[in-house]
Amino acid sequence: MTSDDAQCLIETPLGWLGLHWRGDVLTGIDLDPPPTHHPPPSGCEPPPSITRRLEAYFSAPDTPFDLPLELNGTRFQQRVWALLRTIPVGQTCTYGEIARELGSAARAVGQACRANPCPIVVPCHRVVGRHGLGGFAGDRTGRRLAIKRWLLEHEGVLRYSTPTDSTLGPTPALKTGWTTEH
Template identity: 65%
Template sequence: MPSSLFDTPLGPIAVHWQGETLTGIDLEPLGLAGPDSSSLASLPGWIARQLEAYFTCSETRFDFPLALAGTPYQRRVWSALQAIPVGETRTYGDLAHELGSAARAVGQACRSNPCPIVVPCHRVVAKQGLGGFAGDTSGRRLEVKRWLLRHEGVAHV
């Protein structure tokens, strides 16, 4: 599966794809060289253009094909995440109620999301506060969540 580093305001992210389909985004890529013209040139242009557009204007809608490897339940949660509009949040409990599930199960599915940013798990927050992001409740990942929400105009972060 091809991978390229993509430079963002958050630092480099690794973008993975197969053919014309996005398969993953790593916010903290390990073991890959820094962004350079050769790695960026290999990234399909339409993926690069939409990611660049998002980091310029948060209202950008992603419309490229996704292949999200996960359980049927995880895919249901990820589909619900994609329905949350830019600039809005939902609580883990709200999504759990909508899906007939438990908040903890929603949190686990968010943690397993292979395409953060594009599948906006950052828009899911705790009833009281920000909650976690990618399995962390403090540190760099939570700062990434705060940045993404502020970028999208969410004021209470």
Template identity: 50%
Template sequence: MNATITLPDPNTMYQAIVDRDAEMEGLFVMAVKTTGIFCRPGCKAKTPKRENVEFFATADQALAAGYRPCKRCRPMELSGSVPAWLTQLVDALEADSSRRWTNADLEAMGLSPIRVRRWFQQHYRMTFHAYLRTRRIGLAVDMLQTGKDVTSTALDSGYESLSGFRDSLRKWTGQSPTSIKDGEPILVQRILTPLGPMLAAGSDAGLCLLEFADRKMLPKQFERVSKLFAQPILPGTHPVLSEAADQIEQYFQGTRTEFTLPLRLDGTSFQQQVWKLLEGIPFGQTSSYGELAERLGKPTASRAVGRTNGDNRLAIVVPCHRVVRSDGHLCGYAGGLWRKKWLLEHERKLNHNQ
């Protein structure tokens, strides 16, 4: 089955510029003839007149046409990249994960605490100081699981008292230092893509979540994952997350059409059957809810298949974006219908070129 894919028309794209609609990110860039500069759809620069604008599918095409990238919205960088004004702080965080930061420390670096707070809320769904606390907890969990004693762990991860450390650990993980040693937290990190940042979560058992960071239901999804696997979710790095980042990058570069990642597809028997069918939809092709229900031997279960499709926790890797309506038109997608269009067009073009 071939999906009906319609890219935005010029009027729609111009309206996105007027509205500063960042949801069009990845679908096109806008170039301004009078300035010789091209921008992202969500750029906050002054809106140019319609007659002075032309559109390109990619930043490379705009460059080839002689336009320069905007210094404000930085269209050559992946959406969600750390901006230049924040790099000094991020480097300092990486150098010392246990340091306690105050607003005065930020101001001493020439940073506005409000601006920093907003950036972390937008990209990590938490404030800067909440991010620091979870980072310290993640550091402490790693120390405990490698055999370090509780007192040394508390001091080395930036806590001033043992009781404060125990309280904080229980608040963020629901566990005591002793039980943490025997458990395995789920670690989460950001992955930058041409369609915006994604959040990946996993552990030794495999990748259990991969979602676009701006999905409205993401906090609920994290709660469900933590409850389902009975483990806290903390910022951190893990080989399965690094491999996921590499394979996602290869997918967007057009050099990978299948994923070889260990996955945690825990769910009901019916959910697991549907998710396995989703994995089986070939790259560059689509299927409908009705077709999936037929393959399950349950032709009247198309609505249940649709609900399970929406419950998929592993965007792109378990390709729920390849499910369309029976008439071939696109239907809902948790990451946004515009992303679904982009992904299907990306795969269709690669299939056509092979």
């Protein structure tokens, strides 16, 4: 993400997410965007190609993300993120399995997942610990881990016996929040 990126808040089943893009290229997704009191500028919306893909995912998670992405990171992070995009919906992989595939360490894979600029689209939520969920975007107990749990439930990996077991519930289709262009 750079200062040239346009940005916007969208409402999703996960709550508000921040989108960053340049043209039709997605450059970032914030799971915990900063709150704002600025109204959205009229006529300034995220590209329909991006919102349509996110809406499709939240309706049917097995629909592939075929968005152009700009993922800025180290060579190792790029390798991890490319491998993450090969994990199919409904499946998970451990940090250690990815590390073995790349000839690296599980902790390094976790750090690359934490640095992922486009969570959900680059599915770091499908990477789990050897003995449990692990963390998500640097969070091991809070809202972000609840998002990981919800995403895995949405993709059919986790099942809950009652609605209260999952801390995030469904909401209507995506709604646009504020948008700024630099």
